[in-house]
Amino acid sequence: MITVKNLSHHFEMGKKGQKTILPVLHDINFSVEAGEVVAIIGRSGSGKSTLLNLISGFIRPVSGQIIINHTEVSTFTEAQFADFRLDQLGFIFQNFQLIPSMTAYQNVELPLILKGMPEKDRQALTKQTLARVGLGQFHNHYPSELSGGQQQRVSIARALVLNPPLILADEPTGSLDSETEASLLDFIKQLNQELGITFLIITHDKEVAKIGNRTIELQDGKLIEGGQLS
Template sequence: MSKNIVIRDLMKIYTKGDNEIHALDHVSLEVEAGEFVALMGPSGSGKTTLLNIIAGVDAPTSGQVFVDEQEITGMSETQKTKWRTRHIGYIFQFYNLLPVLTAYENVELPLLLLPMSKKDRHDHVVAALEAVSILERAKHFPRELSGGQEQRVAIARAIVTDAHLLVADEPTGNLDAESEQEIMTLLKSLNKELNKTILMVTHDDAAAEFADRKVKLAKGKLL
């Protein structure tokens, strides 16, 4: 099996005055293509920091990250922005949908960064909304949707560019038990049927049960 993510000796140190915070402390991790990994650990242990570095949103103090054998940590900001659109889908706890755009328009947004015909774009958006079973709400604004439905739209936005890797930061952290179950079932089916690699931060044991493997961070160290 090929490696989707390879992380080598990652360090992230924040300096505040004399105080050094080791947000990530010699973290090494490999994730296979098609694997579903739950990333757990207490608040402040470095989970979001790790996701942000993998997604190229944040840069480490030292160490390397490879996604599909491409080194993210060596890219310029412009390269990272371009790369991210095609290779990473990011799913957030609070969905991060734009309130002034409809579900359809929110999902279409990442495609506007790519060279793609209008027809192609439309087909991609419809396929993504269909994959998360929310096509009938395409014209609704986020405020007209339930939390679970908003997260479906956000997941459609994450898969619309055909990225292989999904990173999710507490995707069910804001949902009730029933919606959590629905969203986790959806993520699992994207993993199994579309072969998406998923790295998901969660505090929730029930959500983590959907993953193939659990890894734990504590004070920036991978246990």
């Protein structure tokens, strides 16, 4: 599902003419098979979020290759990556990243609107997805009217609604209490088993990482565990 080859990245810091290079990732190689739940762990500043942002296309790698679902995405233009994200990727963010002026229903419906789906089809799919995450009664609630766990479920529903083969989760339990965290992890496991969706989860929490079939560990931008290429 995902193949990362010789991936390196750095950030340029400072003003023009006085720039310093801050290396973040060094020669990363790993792959994730379809249907796997893989956790990427590491301490703060280890480069795990940068790795996820590179895979998501939010930033471009300095060197190396990223291949998702047999498509090399590291050379994509911004517009190409946007279309690819809509078709192939789902996202779960630490801070849920729901649009506050939209109801739960509208937030989940948004990817379908972007996809250009007719309203009638959207209605059925949105309701079905919200029901799947246990929020069938919360259609008209705004994010501010929902608990953290419920917001994260809306976020999951939004990630699921277009039925992507891969979901990228960045600290998905970071803003949740332990009870809600356990429930959410169970739900991710259930989705993986029932729908065969591949999950790539970024976390600093080794307990959360246990949800994965496999763990990849980063330290100071280098891969120290789970870096085999299939």
